[in-house]
Amino acid sequence: MQYRHLFFDLDHTLWDxxxxxKEALKDLYDINQLHQKGIEQFDDFFERYSFHNHLLWERYAKGQIKQDELRWKRMYLAMLDFKFADEKLSRSMGVDFLDILPNKNKLFPYTHEILGYLQEKGYILHLITNGFEKVQQHKLAKSNIANYFTEMITSEVSNSLKPNKEIFDYALNKTGANTSNSIMIGDNLDAxxxxxxxxGLDTVFVNHINAAPHIQPTYTIFHLKELEQIL
Structure with a gap:
């Protein structure tokens, strides 16, 4: 085998x-009765949340804000777009969201099948994720895929974030892998x-949304089953 160690991203690659x-945010919307606070439609709230969450994650990845600020400000700014400002509620929702979210277990089609296939072929599977340590562990448990992976490297543990080289160096060192026998598999071109x-790794771009690539990966797939053609 050309590759021995397979490093997967989790969010947007395997875990939907x-x-x-969206399901977790809908739970929060209902629990906190946001429809009575001037936010009449959940889909409108979700759109504004998604907008601010994306921008805040970009700032977090650049080291401009801390985790806590990311967690509550995405709620606060989304509500502020509806002229409703409540920092206390925003902080509470930020905590509750991370309690609810990991209990959701939707995976992309063929996730279990491909992980089982790769494991049976003798590959050693790991995760490299920018997500929070406890949250990611809970996601793996609830979606019943933790048993496929030998190591999970998070930004918290490694003190670095993708795409920084340091998190990958940490992962290679922790797993005993090297660049010649490893490959990175993920959905995010930049990270x-x-x-x-x-x-210095070969890469597989998991292009679930048929995006136009602005970075050239080693391989591109549009469905997880296509990994069988590469590995």
Whole structure:
């Protein structure tokens, strides 16, 4: 085998983050009765939340804000767009969201099948994720895929974020892998693919949304089953 160690991203690659986060946010919307606070339609609230969450994650990845600020400000700014400002509620929702979200267990089609296939072929599977340590562990348990992975490297543990080379170096050192026998598999061109390239790894771009690539991966797939053609 050309590759021995397979490093997967989790969110948006295996774990259906968009579906799961929308379900979790809908729970919060109902629990906190936001429809009575001037936010009449959940889909409108979800759109504003998604907008601010994306921008705040970009700032977090650049080291401009801390985790706590990311967690509550995405709620606060989304509500502020509806002229409703409540920092206390925003902080409470930020905590509750991370309690609810990991209990959601929607995966992309063929996730269990491909992980089982790769494991049976003798590959050693790991995760490299920018997500929070406890949250990611809970997601793996609830979606019943933790048993496929030998190591999970998070930004918290490694003190670095994809696409920085340091998180990949940490992962290689922790797993005993090297660049010649490893490959990075993920959906995010800037974090996963450019990060893998920065670290000297071959890469697989999991293009679930048929995006136009602005970075050239080693391989591109549009469905997880296509990994069987590469590995």
């Amino acid at each position: 983050f968009d579906t799961n986060s 996963d693919i450019q990060g893998g390239i920065n670290a």
